[in-house]
Amino acid sequence: MSSDPAERTDDADADAAAGTPPEGSEAAADAAAAERAAAAKGGDHLLSIEDVDAYYGQSHILRDLSLHVEEGEICALLGRNGAGKTTTLRSIAGARPPDVRDGVVRLKGEAITDRSTEDVSSLGISLVPEERRVFPNLTVAENLHLSDVARNWSNVVGRAISMDHPGMTTEEVYEVFPRLRERASQKAGTLSGGEQQMLAIARALKQDTDLLMLDEPYEGLAPQIIQTVEDAVERIADMGTTILIVEQNAVAAMNVADRAYVIDQGAIVFAGDSEELRDDETTRERYLGV
């Protein structure tokens, strides 16, 4: 993606070569410094990513990326299309590709970088991926039941790290999304986009989830459905589940998030409270176009 130097700023270009985060703005420098300080504190955070370099084949996508998510917060990762948001989530989830060649991902201080996708999931990180990816050939109830199967089948893994937030029962999930109860025996492939998004979130909630990662949950949804999903996300957060939300739609994400990172060319260029980002017109215009 970033193989064409003309598409990058000169600063970022030089930094990428030197292997340090871009310092194209003062905010970026602050962001990097803040993350280093945070990383130095060690296992205080629920999740921390330290100096991660990730590749798709030969393409260097994430460049020395660091960020952290604190227990109980809603954290937003914002950036343009192709900035590396999905790659970041996949790197955390243990999904391959990307190939994480350097750096470490920690959950409650324990390195999980080399764990398999299913192990990371069993350890308490749930990813609701782009495009929902519900199983269209299974009913809503069967889609939800898969999370029970996951719990029944996982045995030894997950013991090392305590699970603070046991998954919801199907009944509890139906209370969050009453629409899914009505559609329980319907094939997921016949659901509307909004209903599929609810199902994708619902099955993640059924997992023993300490950190819920949402990849562009509002993408392609009608405005009134966005409201429903937004309400659900807030309800989930109120119940104490930590959320890392990835969005291209910066305004929507800033509405729900406590804290935000902005990613560009695979590196963090802003880190701070949502209010700070709202006030930081330069960063918003430069990296988010809003």
Add this chain to the structure above:
Amino acid sequence: MMILQSQIASILLNGLQQGAIYALLGIGLTIILGTMEFLNLAHGALYLVGAYTGLIVFQETALTNGLLYNSGITSIGFEGGFLAAIVLVPIVGFAVGLLMERFVAEPFYDRPETDQLLVTFGLALILEETVKNVIGGNTFQSIAPSTVFGVNVSQPVSLPLVGLFPSWRLIIIGFAFAVIGLTYLAIERTDFGLVVQAGTRDSEMVRLLGIKINRSYSLVFALGAALAAFAGLIGASIQTVSPQIGTTQALVPAFLTIVVGGAGSVRGAIAGGLVLGVILSAMTQTYSQWAQIVLYLFVALMLIFRPEGLFGTAEVGE
């Protein structure tokens, strides 16, 4: 009018038997393709293994010669080599499937499809040549049981509309559909089946939910292999057996079946197998020289007008 009706009934009955073979082959191929995104050109070789294992078991457990006869075991009343084969052939297929998954398929899961095609086609050739060298390239007559559960089944029975039909073939059709039915229930009604169904659509998403689908892979592969071997036994009971059958009677029809049924769909493999079986049977009994042409034409038309098959989606493993 009666003649036409009896012809149709006979076509359907023969179609059921041929269709059951295609369905058994197609189920295995389609779940392996769907969950592992692995194209197994050695699937037909498992049919070959099943047919020859059946042949050997059948002969060695016969009442008038063979291993059991020579060791005097027949005196304890063990009869019906075909029943022994029905138990043993799937077990052998399962074991061969486990080995194949572990040593051939598993190292190639992450390799390009062309590599998978080459290695599995090579394996198919190796197995075929091995059979030729060890057992010989000659053609064996189909094996037909004379007794099943102590009941003499060598006499044809008179069926309404169909007329005289070999009774043991009815029993074989019954066995085949019992196995297909059990497989269908296992896929539709168990947690294991649910994971397989989900995996045929999006195996990474299954893993993202925390399910160790890799562990299921060897079981899925072995089950698919057992079904293919069982199909080989059924096939050996109605057709002659020679080393080439793995490719001509199994691999190609198995692919046709999942093209018609839809890749990744168990229901599709069953439906596709039956449709092809009936078409083949209808053509064989009417214009037999056109049978193969019509069969491939039908599949070509399916590819053009309904590429996703009867029950599938166009994309597999997305």
